[in-house]
Amino acid sequence: MFLCTLAALFAVTWGAHQHPTTTTPIPKTDHELIQDLLAENAALRGRLGTMEQGVGDLSRQVMLQQLFVEERIRSDGSSGLKQVRNQQSGERSYLTADYATMGSVAGIHEHINNIRTVGMGELNVVLNGVEFRTRHNDYRLYMPTTDRTYNGRREIPFPDVPPAVLAKLTVAEQVEEMKEWFKAFKMQDHSVRDYRKYFKPVLCYMEGGWTTNTKTLEEPFFSDRHHIDASSWFDLQDKVRFASYSGGKSSLENFAYLPTTIINVVNGTPEYAQWNYRIMCHPLKNDLPTSAFEMIDDVGERMKKGMPMSRYNETRLARFQLRRQIPTNRNSYIPRTYLWGLLDDLMYEIPGKDNYGANITDDSLGLTMYHVNSNTEPLEPVNTAYYNRMYKIVEKDAMGNKNVHRGFSDSNFFAAQTSNPRIAALSVDTCKDYRDHKTHHNVHNCTHYSQRYTWAIPLEIIYLTPLYEWNPHNFRHTTASGGPEIYSTTHNSQGQVRNGKLDADHAYNGTWDKGFYRTPIELFSTTKAVGADRADTAKASVGVLDPHGVVQKVAASGTHIILPNIEGVGKVRTRYPIMPVHADGEQSRKELDALKEMVMNMAKYSSLFEVEPTTVSNANTQYNQQPHMLKVTPTTQDPPGYHGHDLMITQADIEDMKKGQTVRGILTTTDQQHQHSIDIHMDAHGQYVMAACDGLPRCWDGHDTHLTLDF
Structure with a gap:
């Protein structure tokens, strides 16, 4: 380029010599021209260097702004589910969606006609300070592979059918024997029928990380029902921006907000990384007794339905947490703080992106990470290729602690290291100055660390039953x-x-x-x-x-949340949602949870009240707020097929109907993919009757107008 420019200038100069005019200045010598060009080139290089420095500084500032946002999110709450899509307004804040819809926590639902699909809706999630929004999450029962294939997956094997069932000669006899196995599982009694061989728990989890693939759109994980509806990451981001700006949505729920970030700045050039996530499952090594689950009382969800705690477990709204250990006696179990508990054991069975069989240790910043439960020499290093959230160091930190939590204030996320280059790396140099006593020279020694990590939270534990193979x-x-x-x-x-x-x-x-x-x-x-x-x-x-x-x-025969009623057994839950929520880390939430426990167990915590609580209450108010369930008579019309509905009213509604008033706009439960809005009145015989259904005299699918009081 330089030679071409020089040749052009010589040509112009030579032309000027050949055609002089009275206004033409005295031509410069070749040496002078070369000096001018060199000066211009040096000035251009200076300006270019300044621009490169500016771009590098701005890129680094953008990267630090992203760090600021993540640090703010980390301190505002913990990793976990933050929100599901809201579908309605309400006269109280708790009547709108939070981490549950009107029907289920995390939008879980059933695709039991599909052999491996597990239903879960769109989620707004925080994972180690990164906030993102997923597409519709119908995922499949897949587990990682044993090789190093990036995002490698294979089918989780289904449990066998008990031989005692298969030994029966008729279908009717097999059915009766199968009932006994489900009864043994529900009662957790393996003395006669050892259900543990045929009811296998799997832990399903959400995993996220910064990936190096910023060019080609990469599907988070396989779903036979949903995929990201975009041609590139850029296209996806534009669609999400447009939908958020306009308040619209993808009717198939195939948009996902997955952020892009500047992960590094190298020689003034920004390096980008793309956030992505996936949902996978892991078959647990051992049986997990259902006594390990503690149901969380999400009071707002119960208030929406007017639902007593005794019935909450048999709904899709119920959310659970794993106790720190399997209790020997539930009645005497006391919640306590802990370092490494049952959930830590289970998550430590799950590998990161290097899949099963990997072994990595972390000695970054000069501190080797050891297993919290390793107490004898030599200490056992944490295998950081598997998900963990606590580790031990040899020397005490400045606060005198040896046990370290990976999150400064976030207790919910688990981390796993990987060697896979598809995950973006972060690097740092640590330097120390010391005097070499042998050479008596001052030494400047630096160590370079480069690591790749992904993070995960548990979503749910699913018990696979013999129905898959029966x-x-x-x-x-x-x-x-x-x-x-x-x-x-x-x-x-x-x-x-x-x-x-x-x-x-x-x-x-x-x-x-x-x-x-x-x-x-x-x-x-x-x-x-x-x-x-x-x-x-x-x-x-x-x-x-x-x-x-x-x-x-x-x-x-696919994956149920709760199996329909089995005679002599009852309803059997097979999906236990255990996902943490983002609000767990909020200081006000911690205070509210403590207050909720006190209020819900006044007798137990009466000594903690500033003023001892009284038992005086407004009996009339309590009476009017009592919930009652009405059942809609099932219809056999096809479509949509045999089904019925339930709806909730209060004693106050009943009192109004006794006075001849009509209670309007009561929403039924959903069945066969629809629900109804019903107006109800009481006839002369004291029977509950539909005055209108969806604004019509009768429901479009043939339900009888008479309703039955269940309780």
Whole structure:
């Protein structure tokens, strides 16, 4: 470039010599021209260097601003679920969505007609100071691999069917024996039937980290129902900005806010990193007794429904936490602080991005991280390739502590180190000056550290049951749809539409991964989903042809939140949400939780009150606020299929109806992916009757207008 410019200048100069004019100055010598060019080049380099320095300084300032935001989020709360999508307004703040919708915590729902899909909605999450918003999270029962493949996954094996069930000769006998196994699991009694071999717990978790792939959009994790609807990270960010600006949304809930950051500045050049997350599961090594779970009393959620604590466990709103240890006696269990507990043990079974079998130790900043429970020499280093949140150091810190929590104020996140270059690295140099006593020279010694980490929080524990493998009618199964031979929505060559109805021409001719109906309905006293949600996809029951061409009426066999009622057993919960919430780390929340415990257990904590509480209450007010449930008569109209609804009223509503008033706009529970808004009055016989349903004289799906008082 320099030579080309020089040649051009010589050409101009030579032309000036050939065609002199009276106004042409005396031409410069070649030496003078070269000196001018060198001076201009030096000035240009100076200006370019200043610009590079400015860009580098601005990039670093942007990076520090991101650090400021993350540090602010870390101090404002803990890692965990912050919010689900709000769907309605309310006259009290607790009547709107927080970390639960009107129907379920974290928007969990059921896709039990799918062999591996676990239903979970959109979430706003904080993970080690990074706030992001997910797409709709229907995830699959996958676990990490044993190789080093980035985001490698494989299917979690399903538990076997108890041989005692398979030994029965008839389906009816198998059903009765299977009930006994579910009873043993619910009662946690393995003395006669050792359910622990056939009801296997898996821990599902959310993992996030800064990735180096900032060019190509990378799907967070596989879902057979949802994917990010964008062509690039830039396209996704524009769509999220537009939706947030306008208040719109993706109807398929396939947008996700996943931030981009400047992770490093090298020689004035910014290096970017893209945040991404995934949901995976890990089969626990040992049985986990359900006594390890403690139900959290989210009072606001119970207030929305007017629900007593005794019924809360049988709803999708219930949230749990793992006790620090499995209690030997629940009644005498006392909550205490701890360093390393049951949850730490379980999360320490889960690998980071290097997958199962990896072994990494961390000695950054001159401090080797040891396992908290290692107390004998030689100390056991923490395998930082697996998720952990506490470690031990040999020398006490300035406060005299040896045990260190990874979060300054965040007690909820777990960290795992990785060697995978797909995760962005952070580097630092630490230098020490000392005098070498042998050479008597001053030495400046620096050590370079470079590390890659991801972070995780637990989401839920799912108990896999024998229903995944139980196939008493010997239905054929294919992983694909199987075409019109198994499933079809249009007429096939024989003029048939196979849609699961209970006749030979319309029943499914087998099962497939998204039509996983194999459980005999006789196992349940009702096939109605517990706390049905509009996002649920399974039919209550369908007809499937067995190998002899006989139509069998069966229910879905996938992952339930709570199994429908089993005669002699009751309802059985198989999904235990244990995700922490962001508000756990707020100082006001800690104070509120302590106050809530005192108020809810006045007798136990009466000594802590400044003024001893009295038991005097307004009996009339309590009487009027008593909740009651009305049941809507089930309908058999198809579509949508057999179903019913429940709705909650108060004693005050009943008193108003006795006076001839109509109670308006009561929302029912959701079933078969819909709910109703009902106006209710009391007739001359004291019966509860729909005055209107969704603004019409009768419900569109054929419910009878008479309602039944349940309690």
